[in-house]
Amino acid sequence: MSVISPEMICGGCNSSYSACALSYPFLYYACGPVVLVHNLADRQTKIALQGHKSQVNCVSVQNEYIITGGSDKKVIIWKDFNFYKEIAMSDNVLYISTCAELIAIICSDGTLTIFTIPDFVPSQILSFKKSLQETCAFGSWNDLFLATAGVDARIHIYIKKQAEFVYAGSLEGHIRNIRGLSFRSTSEALWLVSGGQDSLVRVWKISAEQEKDEISGKGAYNIGNYFCKLDAVLNGHSNLVCSVQWIDDTILTSSHDFSLILWHEDITTNTWSPKATFGQLGGNKNIFIGAVGDNKRIVAYSYSGGFYYWFDNNGKWVSGEAPTGHFNKVTDIWVKENFALTCSLDQTCRLWVRNGSYWQEASRPMVHGYDINGITMAGNQLISAADEKIIRMFDASISTAEILERFQIQMSAVNRGSSQVLGLTTKSINDSEIDVKSLPLTEDLLNSFTLWPECHKLYGHGYEVCVVTASHSGTLLASACKSQTKEHAKVFIWEIASKQRLQSLEFHTLGATDMAFSPNDNFLLTVSRDRIWCLYAKINENYELKVSKQVHSRVIYTCSWSPDSEIFATGSRDKKFKIWDLNGELIKNLTFPSPVTASCFVDKNTVAIGLEDGEIKLVNINNESTIASMAHGDTVSKLKTHAGRLFSISSDNTFRIYLLPSLN
Structure with missing residues (x-):
């Protein structure tokens, strides 16, 4: 059995204050429970560091080591992009700071633990009890300094004496939480910059004792054998300063x-x-x-998981393309021959295209006001199901069509889209403020100028719509909503052209979890939380129930069809994956170590199966052997195949593409 590495990984950044680190050409950032490694030079993300069981809060890089900490109370050390060591902490890890020989780790229980490098054993624990520290930094100037700060609005300075850090004093001036600290040493002094919730940035100068007589007044402190004074207060921001960093003799603040x-x-x-x-x-x-940076480039990340990238171009800072992706669980995917669409609980839908050696986001058709549960396409119309009773339909926008021309993809389009109040609809407009044909695909452009205009709404479901799927001919739409009763567990069949409801299929007693038309559109397969699957056959233009069975002992999560429409499969929380013929007779019954949450046929003899623990198995159904395996960091949500590639989405917030091996 072989392990297949991803051709591409896309994911947004977690909204924690130290979730990314830069060591050019690599940008390391936390994405759900995994850490993604993006190469800024070739714009590719192919490496995911998977080991945490919950959200990763902080990422730091020191020499050949990558240090990550999360809400699972663990710190993991990575070396050469492989697992190296795991450290159990006393509580959730909030912040990590490093120097050449030490690591400082702050936990949410108020402790700061110092570890040595490279053996990674604890050498000292500082306890701040109720005065939670939120940031820390190492500095070296004759002695090794450690500065910590947090909710008490003071900066605590420690100086290393022999084997331990000794408290030397505290600096006052900020009036609210301090969020960022950074040291810089010069021949004359050690400089410390701090920023916090009062929106101010303060620059402190730590110098030798003999300078004491030359400096006096407010803002002057004795720090052990050193003297510290407030050198400057920088007032340029209007809200909380969340990070500060020395870049040579300049200061970067966000x-x-x-x-x-x-x-x-x-x-x-x-x-x-x-x-x-x-x-x-x-x-x-x-x-x-x-934000993180060096003297040639700056990368910032926002609350919505998006990155903003600037680089120095002959002395001028220029905006460039940065990694993009969902920042919450990815819920559905739709694939065509030259692009893919994904949606997420982050309330966005994103369109991805192949750009030479890498994939990138080319459009953001939806920025919605509700979590999006499902998507499908019929022709050039996008159809979405969100946590609302309405099914929304969108026309492709001119902006998207113009961008896709760069990638030799043709798409007929109407007007541009403009987001309205609360983000619940996207209005069609005739003009645009910018020309998108040649601009870099930055977060701002994707978020504001590539929306698709909404063209229609479909009403009828009594609760939040959770599943939509279009027929392969693009003429019919099947939809279902969340339901605890048989009355609302109906599956609706719509005619897309007329926007009329043609049928209401009544059989399930609980809401459907997945549906799929057969490739020839002669059958519709539905599975439900009631542990029943139903096969509907197309008779005189209507779908009639042909066979149904309750053979799984737990909720059925997934269903899929073989390419020839001759067999279909169901996967369940009972860890069973069953393959059936058109008469409902069981062909294969496979058992896995974890609940089956996603599936798709690669060909008639090979199926890709996604599990709750994040593993994806490529299985030969004839001899039941595993051909290859892949893995996400959390539950696999959906799987699709096309043109020799496997497309997967997951609760780990990532969308991945794998190039499948030859199966002949």
């Missing part, structure tokens, strides 16, 4: 006001001023959570 500022000091006047400003100032509904 804020909830959705802006970044690169500060520079004029050495002739000793004053600080913005050297460059990024993002948006005022009038926006998004916020930055953090």
Whole structure:
């Protein structure tokens, strides 16, 4: 059995304050319970570090080690992109800071634990009890310094004496939580920058004892054998400062006001001023959570999981394309020969295309006000099911058609889309503020200028619509909603052209979980939480119940058809995967170590099966052997195959594409 590596992984960044780290060309960031490694040079994400059991909160890089911490109370050390060591912590891990020889880890129980590198054993534990520390940083200037800060609005300075850090003093000035700290050493002093919830950035200078007589007044402190003074207060943000970082002699700050500022000091006047400003100032509904950078590039990430990337181009900062992806569980996928669509509980739908050696997001047809449960396409119309009683239909937008022309994909389109109040609908408009044909596909462009206009709504379901699927001919639509009763567990059949409901299929007693038309559209297969599968045959243009069975002992999660429409399969929480013929006779009964949550046929003899534990197995159904395996970091939601590739989505917030081996 072989293990197949992904051709592409897409996922958004977690909304925690230290969720990404930069060590060019690699950008490391937390995505749900996994850590993705994106190569900024070739724009590809092919590596996922999987080991955490819940959300990853912080990522740090030191030399050859990648250190990650999460809400599963664990810190995992990775080396050469492989698991190296796991450390059990006392509580959820909030922040990680490193230096050449030490790691400081802050947990939500108020403890800060220091570990040594490379043996990763604890050397000291600092307890702050109710004064939770939210950030820390190491600095070196004659001695090794450790600064910590958090909810008490003070910066606590520790200096290493022999084997342990000794408390040396606290710096006051901030009036609310402190979110970021960073050290920089020069020949004359050790500089510390801090930023927090009061929207101010403070620059502190730590110098030798003999300078004490030259410095006096408010903001001056004795720190062990050193002297510290407040050197500058930078006032440029209008909201919480969430990260600060020294980049050579400049300071990079990010804020909830959705802006970044690169500060520079004029050495002739000793004053600080913005050297460059990024993002948006005022009038926006998004916020930055953090930023990392070096002297050639800056990467920021927002609350909605999106990345913003700027790079230096001959002295001018230019916006570039960054990794994109969902920032919550991915719920459904639809695949065509040259692009794929995904939707998520993050309330977005995204369109992906192949761009040479990598895949990228080319459009964001929906930015909705409800969690999206399912999508399908009929022709160039997108049909969605969300946590509402309405089925919405969208026409492809001109903006998307213009972007797809770059990738030699033709799509007929109507007007552009514009998001309305609360994001519950997308209005059709005739013009656009920008020309999207040649602009880089940045987060702002995708989010604002590639929406698809809504063209129709379908009404009739009594509860939130959870499943939609279109026939392969693109003429019919099947839909179902969440239900605890037989009355609302009906499956509706719609004619897409007339937008009329043709049938109401009544059999299930609980809501359907999955549905699939056969490739020849002669059959409709439905499975439900009532543990029953139903096979409907097309007779005189109507679908009539042909056979149904209750053979699974738990809820049925998935169903799929063979390419020749001769056999179909069902997968259940009872860990069984069963294959049936058109008369409802059992052909194969496979058992797996985890509940079966997704499936699709690769060909008549091979099936891909996704499990609740995140594993994907490629199985030969004739001899029941496993050909190859792949793995997500959490439950596999859906699987699709097309043109020798396997498309998978998961509760780990990622969408992945695998190039399948030859099965001949």
